[in-house]
Structure formats: C-alpha cells, structure tokens
Amino acid sequence: MTDDTGTADGRETTEEARVTADGRETTGDRGAADVAAATEGAGDLPGPLVGADWLAERIDRTDVVVLDASVGAHRGAGRRIPGARRFDLDGALSDHTAPLPHTMPGAGRFTEEMRNLGIDDVSTVVVYDTAGIYSAARAWWMLRAMGFDRVAVLDGGLPAWAAAGMPMEDRAPGGTARTGDFTARPRDGMLVGSGAVAAALADPGAAVLDARSRERFTGDGAEPRPGLRPGHMPGALNLPFGEIQRGGRMLPAHELRSVFRALSGERERLVVSCGSGVTACVLALGAELAGYRAVSVYDGSWSEWGRPSHLPVETGEPG
Numbered sequence: 001m002t003d004d005t006g007t008a009d010g011r012e013t014t015e016e017a018r019v020t021a022d023g024r025e026t027t028g029d030r031g032a033a034d035v036a037a038a039t040e041g042a043g044d045l046p047g048p049l050v051g052a053d054w055l056a057e058r059i060d061r062t063d064v065v066v067l068d069a070s071v072g073a074h075r076g077a078g079r080r081i082p083g084a085r086r087f088d089l090d091g092a093l094s095d096h097t098a099p100l101p102h103t104m105p106g107a108g109r110f111t112e113e114m115r116n117l118g119i120d121d122v123s124t125v126v127v128y129d130t131a132g133i134y135s136a137a138r139a140w141w142m143l144r145a146m147g148f149d150r151v152a153v154l155d156g157g158l159p160a161w162a163a164a165g166m167p168m169e170d171r172a173p174g175g176t177a178r179t180g181d182f183t184a185r186p187r188d189g190m191l192v193g194s195g196a197v198a199a200a201l202a203d204p205g206a207a208v209l210d211a212r213s214r215e216r217f218t219g220d221g222a223e224p225r226p227g228l229r230p231g232h233m234p235g236a237l238n239l240p241f242g243e244i245q246r247g248g249r250m251l252p253a254h255e256l257r258s259v260f261r262a263l264s265g266e267r268e269r270l271v272v273s274c275g276s277g278v279t280a281c282v283l284a285l286g287a288e289l290a291g292y293r294a295v296s297v298y299d300g301s302w303s304e305w306g307r308p309s310h311l312p313v314e315t316g317e318p319g
Contacts (some may be wrong), residue, residue, distance in 0.1 A: 044124060048140065048288050049250055050152045052164040055126050059083070065119055066170060068158075069139035070129040071278065078130060079168040081161055085117045087139045088277070089129060100303045101225070101276040102138070102193055109183040110146050114182035120150075121182055128154035128161070132248035134241075137281035141297055148183030156249040186280070191299045194311060199233040200271040200296075207264035208233060211241040211274035211283045212302065219315030223229065224275065228306035231315035233273075237263045238318070241274070241282040256290035273298040 046054065058064050066089040068080055073145065075090055087093055092113050095103040104114070119125060126141065129136040136153045144153045154161065162168060189196075200206040210232055215221025217238040219230035232238070244251050244259055253258070264270065270287050274280035277299045287295045298305075305311050 021229050027256060045150065045152045048285060049155045050126060052157050052161045052166055055081075055154060055161075056164075056166050058124070061124075062085050063120070063123055065117065065123045065125045067117065067125060067127045067139060068129065069127050069136045070131065071135040071294060074130040074134075076171065078171065079158075080123055080171050081158065082126065082167055082169045084128070087117070089135055089138060093139075093142070100300050102278055104142060104145070104277075104299050107146065107186050108308045110142070111182060111184045113162060114143075114146075114184070115180045117180065118178050119180040119182040121179065123150060123182070125151040126154055127151065128157045130161050132157045133245060133250060133282060133285075135278050137285040138278045141190070141281040141284050145187055145297075147187055148182070156247075159248055186277045189296055191277075192296045193298075194300065194304060195274065196296065197233070197271055197305070198299050198311075200269065201233060203269070204267040205267055207267045208236040208271045208273065208298075209263065210236045211239060211272060211279045213240050214238055216275075216302075218317060223302070223306065224301060227256035227308070229303060229308065230306075231276075231313045232318075233305060234312050234314045236273070236318070239263055239283060244283065244286040249290060253291070255291050256286050258269040260287060260289040260292065268292065269294045271296045273301045275301055276303045277301045 055064075055066070059066065066081050066084040068084045068086040069089055070076070071089050075088070076086070089102060093105060093110075094101065095105040095109070103111075105222040119281060125141040125148075127136040127143075133153065133156065136157060140151050140153045156163075199206050210217055213221060216223060216230075217232045217236075219232070221230075223230060240258070244256055250256070260270075268291055270283075272283040272287070272295065274283075277297060280297050280301055284295050284297055306313065
C-alpha cells in the first residue's frame with residue numbers, strides 16, 4: 001500500500017520517477033527519456049480499452065503480451081486466451097508483507113515480476129479477467145502507475161472473447177516465458193494513501209467515489225472482510241462499479257461522462273476507492289474513458305479506512 005505521500009511503492013519519489021497524477025513528467029532529462037522509452041509506440045493501442053477483434057488481429061505478434069488478471073474463484077480456473085500469462089494479483093503481484101489485501105508491491109518487485117512474465121519496455125500488453133471487467137483494470141492501473149502506458153483492458157474479458165467465437169485453450173501449468181527487460185518507473189499520485197484521500201474529501205475541487213455496492217456503502221450490508229466498520233467516508237459518493245458497465249462491457253464514453261458528471265459535477269480531480277483497491281480501478285478505467293486526467297486510486301481502500309481507527313465513518317445515505 002502507499003503511504004500518504006502517494007508514491008506507488010510507499011517510498012520517497014526519486015528524481016527519475018516524479019510524474020503528476022495526470023501523467024505529466026516533472027523531472028530532468030533522464031526521467032523524460034525513460035518514460036519516452038516505455039511509452040513509445042503506445043499509439044498502436046486505440047485507447048485504454050480494446051475489443052476481441054482488435055486483439056485477435058494482433059495476438060500472434062511477438063511484441064503482444066496477453067495477461068490473465070483473474071482473482072478469487074476465477075483465478076486459474078477454466079480455459080484461457082491462447083498464450084495468456086498469469087498476472088497473479090492474489091499471489092506475487094500483491095505485497096504480502098503488508099497488512100492489507102492486494103497491496104501494490106514495490107518497484108523492484110514489480111520489475112522482477114514483469115520481467116518474469118516476458119514483458120519488455122516496448123511490449124504491447126492486453127489484460128483480461130474471466131469475470132468480464134472486474135480485476136483486469138487493477139492490473140492495467142498498476143502498470144500505468146509503474147510508468148508503462150502500452151497497456152489496455154480487453155472489453156468484456158474472457159466472456160466477450162468466447163462470445164465472439166475466438167480461440168481458447170485449456171489452462172496449462174504456468175510455463176516459463178523468456179525474461180523481459182521491463183523497468184518500473186513509479187508515477188506520483190496514481191496510487192494514494194489515507195492522507196491524500198482525507199485531503200480530497202476536504203477539497204471542493206475533488207470528488208471521492210466509492211465502487212462498493214450501495215448496501216456496503218450505506219452500512220446496511222455486511223463487509224466481506226472481518227473487523228471492518230460499516231458505512232463510508234463522510235463526503236464520499238457511491239458509484240458501484242457495475243453501474244458503468246452494460247452486459248459485462250464498459251459503457252460508451254458519452255454515457256460514462258454523463259454518469260461521472262451526475263455525481264461529481266464540475267470537479268475534475270477524482271479519487272476512487274472500493275474494498276481492497278481492485279474494483280476502484282474499474283472506476284479509474286471508466287473515468288479515463290470519460291476524459292478525466294487527474295485520477296487516483298486509494299490503494300488501501302475500505303480494507304484500511306474501515307478498520308477501527310481515527311478515520312471518520314458514517315452510515316446511511318450521504319447528506
């Protein structure tokens with residue numbers, strides 16, 4: 001998880017990795033060159049979301065890497081897109097030394113895991129999950145937070161791929177991909193801690209959006225993790241992540257803009273939260289598609305804020 005400074009790996013930002021929440025580089029020549037190397041050619045992607053046809057036309061390219069970021073009961077189950085590699089959010093791609101679930105690992109660990117998956121700085125990565133659009137957006141956001149822009153989410157995930165009649169294969173034991181040359185370059189502000197969230201709640205130019213169900217948000221529904229208080233952050237707004245999808249796919253951009261505007265008004269700075277930082281990234285994906293450029297994900301989300309602590313909680317509908 002991040003600390004309150006908002007760095008992706010919880011450490012002081014370095015001179016080669018200071019980038020603002022909207023992706024603007026703020027350091028010297030070395031940082032600019034590194035970021036350019038990581039993002040050059042990202043224009044091959046039509047945006048942060050691709051369809052099954054787009055991927056099918058490119059899946060045999062040696063520079064294209066397909067990642068399965070399924071979690072929970074969907075992790076490692078059933079069939080997969082041919083050649084897909086496991087982005088294991090429940091395993092190596094969370095920091096299990098941290099007290100919270102799905103905590104972002106540090107830059108060194110992330111670099112190692114991406115290289116183990118055969119990802120290069122010039123790879124084009126497409127992420128999916130077997131539930132549709134659920135956990136794939138977390139992998140997309142993590143890569144973006146580590147300075148890598150050549151990544152997109154497969155709209156509709158594996159169900160959409162199968163519905164389009166695309167090829168599938170039985171899930172084989174995890175093979176060893178060649179080692180890639182990926183290097184993480186953490187960006188400031190894309191993953192934030194509780195201090196940054198508290199500041200956003202007090203900022204009239206920011207909106208904090210909670211992707212959990214309405215029942216969990218109001219406190220009428222039980223939290224799936226024991227020991228957490230019911231309810232929500234005072235001043236937060238509820239946008240269940242499923243409400244920005246239709247039939248398991250993301251809403252069109254104009255509809256997403258309408259949904260976000262209805263909640264946030266003219267506020268352009270968004271901080272998104274959920275239970276453990278996974279489905280908050282679905283909101284981050286929707287916000288990007290809607291045209292927002294200053295978006296942060298609260299890494300600890302309700303798994304941190306909902307713990308017994310000094311952090312304020314209220315129940316019921318927002319006043």
